Amino acid sequence: MKALRTTAIVLSGLALALSAGCGPSAGGDGPTPPRSDALAGVDPCSILTPQDLGTAGLRPNGSPQSDVATEPGCYYSGRAMTVTTYKNVAETVESSATKPDWAKFDRFDLNGRPAATSVSAGSTQAQICSTMFDSGKGMIRVSAHMKRAGNEDACQKSQEIAKQIEPRMPKKQ
């Protein structure tokens, strides 16, 4: 738990340090204000609507997750599965693909946006899978975890939910 808190603190510090070094550049007509990230206004706990939650069999009142400062999330639990919606303001599908040890990283096009379904190398037996797609200057990620092995595919579930929410999310910038 301490390590997770340390991660958040370190990432917050890095984000501050990076933003401090990336101020607006001076042009001939004065400084151009940086284009704000449309993802900034997205609350991870409002990505799924009550209707989405009902369809997926999830209980309302998601629990905010802040282990990683650049990827806040919202965790929902249901009888058969858990779903966590994240917004990542530091990475895109393209930059995520460069991580060396994915067990699965299948790219696809989601309504014109780069998207991918992925399984971490350390979670191949845990029935957990994420679908991510570009949004704003970062990406949205939907993680689905099946509570019991065998019955349904976590990747299929995460993809279904990602497709459902995609039209409502900010366009890629």
Next chain:
Amino acid sequence: MTQPNEDGFQRTASDMHNIRQDNDRIQQNIADGQLRMQPEAADQAARAYEDAADRVHLLIERSDHLDRISGLGDYPSGRQLTEKFRLKAKNGRTGAADLLMEYATELQRRADLVREAKRAYLTQEEHLSQDFNTMQKGME
């Protein structure tokens, strides 16, 4: 070189083996008619095991999240830190999320077994009641 979490992972894997064996034993006892549980106690116990399993499911999500950290910058300290977090999430053979999934599965199995013990109790009650009625009719 020994990885920092190797001992912890091995110990957990060994604990998992013991939990699985306990569940096997409980299952055998129910099958042999040696274990029945009073319904109210069984329901409470099953709920407690399911609540515990739910907490483990949240840990699975958080562990997977940790495993997905792709980098804390290209500075040597950032790379070292990333590797340190990765080692906390997996040990090269089995990831923490995978071990936690085994644990959640055994907790759910225990909840299912407790409910099975409740059904065994109710079935026995029913048989006793039928036997009693038959005996009473015989005495009339």
